[in-house]
Amino acid sequence: MKKRVTLKQIATELDVSVSTVSKALRNSKEIGQDTKDKIQAFAKFYNYKPNSIAISLQNRKTKNIGVIIPEIVHHFFTTVVSGIEKVANEAGYNVIVCLSDESFDKEVINMETLANSSIDGFIISLSKDTQKRKDFHHLREAINQGMPLVMFDRVSDEIYCDKVIVDDAQGAYKAVKYLLDTGCKRIALISTTDYLSVGKLRTMGYKNALADFGIPFEENLIVKIDDINFCQEPIAELFEREKFDGVLSVNEIFAVSAMREAIQRGFKIPEDISFIGFTDGMLSKHFYPRLTTVNQHGLQMGEIAARMLINKLEELEDDENYHTEVLKTTIVERESTRPY
């Protein structure tokens, strides 16, 4: 087990000063060519690698970016992380991932530990808990300390920073329009409880589309599910209670649960009922029938978020101009809807 070599060791070994070694390795013109050659050869031989901690301490940059997400066993979030990783790595940054587990407290703790000079900036998507409480002091604090911050997907209006979101309302709108255009008359919505920004926005888009196309809105056609692990029952109730020929779901799981219910009740998909979901994940791609979905472009979202953050980190004068990038959703047509 040979430990890493340090500048000092090279210096004593070669009988020069530490600064000479440092400069030689950075190819400074202050150092004579033969000395440089000698030092560089020696360093290469002993596989010298500068200690990144020391460098971080020196220039107060860590080249780490902190990513805080509510959950990691989750298709959308991992897609975003993928995108972040990609551009971060290309720019020489490492990604430290923390999970808030949808809890406000964990989110705060994570931010605080990371903020103690572990990272140069944050990328975060808020936990449900935080969105419910509307307590954003931890974000404000980070910003106050000059720590750049980019929010994605689950964002807050109350915080002034760079953001990347998808146009959830418009995505839902497009989905409803799609269903209508392919012949649906009565469209149900399976959504989450309202405190989640995305649930609210998608519901809005649904309502707007109905309004625009002259279809009366019926509260009864909406089912709001709180716990994703118990979605079968409320969905079954919906089928019991109402007749409809189109379903928009706020996520994949609700969508396939609804399709399961439909199949069991003898409906043909998409002939009798069409389905569209959000989140273009495994389930959408592989369910039978494959699910038409509103794609949220998670990868791109991650890439943009990372790019925004890194720009802020590397610009010389810090401008206080923040900007919200709104991604357009697209509809991925598959087997659960009639062809357009």
Add this chain to the structure above:
Amino acid sequence: MKKRVTLKQIATELDVSVSTVSKALRNSKEIGQDTKDKIQAFAKFYNYKPNSIAISLQNRKTKNIGVIIPEIVHHFFTTVVSGIEKVANEAGYNVIVCLSDESFDKEVINMETLANSSIDGFIISLSKDTQKRKDFHHLREAINQGMPLVMFDRVSDEIYCDKVIVDDAQGAYKAVKYLLDTGCKRIALISTTDYLSVGKLRTMGYKNALADFGIPFEENLIVKIDDINFCQEPIAELFEREKFDGVLSVNEIFAVSAMREAIQRGFKIPEDISFIGFTDGMLSKHFYPRLTTVNQHGLQMGEIAARMLINKLEELEDDENYHTEVLKTTIVERESTRPY
């Protein structure tokens, strides 16, 4: 924007020395009570937090652990990361996640950048590429430099370190036994190409089970799929070519693709054909019919891996005893098989 306070600033402000401040904040008995009170109050007021970089430099510990996985948009790996995060956080460690993208080169680069004092130890699952090449010099190097290393799931015999794996062979064995016990006579296997350790092991388990139960092994009943994105065709061929009443798949996607094929061809599941898959993810839980699977206990695997690593990091004398933890798989019974 108020920057963080440092010991030095507190010291000059309060007209004491830096060491006094440091000691006062760590509640050293060397410092008089009133001085301590004064300093602590001041520090609290200005929200002093020690700079973790400086501390890392000092004691050559970063309290970060590096996790290298092939992919992050992947149920099993994220489950493992979840487990790692959990125990790491409890022990005060941050998790730096790097993706190898199944590429040897990226794996090497990731390890090298992390090894330059960004982390205290590694947890890694090998990329396909690395397993194919059998080049493990980067792992050896890390170990040589005294960097503890824990491997999980996709491991190598050639490296001597702590490991956590599931008993893949036995999992496949149990699955085949399950199918046999519930009345299947002819069982097909949908696997990956052989260089992947897990594919090989599961195939072995399949063969062993057949042998043990006196069933002749038929090469024709195995289909090996290379690219997960083009699995439908080879599966269709299998259905064309052979008759069988049980299918074991090496992952979820192959399993549901096979079920799709079966349904389309008018087979009833599980009456005509039973299915068992590996990886207990979204698809298994929500497909219609829900898939009986071999659970690999990813969460537990992550927890154990993290615990092993942290033990190595925190033990005083480093013992060179490494140990491989083998997790037992369990079968999660659902709708794609007949009741036991």
Add this chain to the structure above:
DNA sequence: TTTAAACACTCAACCGTTTTCGTAAAAACT
């Protein structure tokens, strides 16, 4: 020949902590 510039390197400060050692003053003993 004098003087300045170029060269090749070293010194020392600095980043923010921790920690060992030293020491003056106060307190507790002869």
Add this chain to the structure above:
DNA sequence: AGTTTTTACGAAAACGGTTGAGTGTTTAAA
């Protein structure tokens, strides 16, 4: 009063680098 022991604090080195200013030597220009 003299000696030892505490108490309370400061100086400085160390962690591993970077960097600007300084210094002695060589070389080129005046």
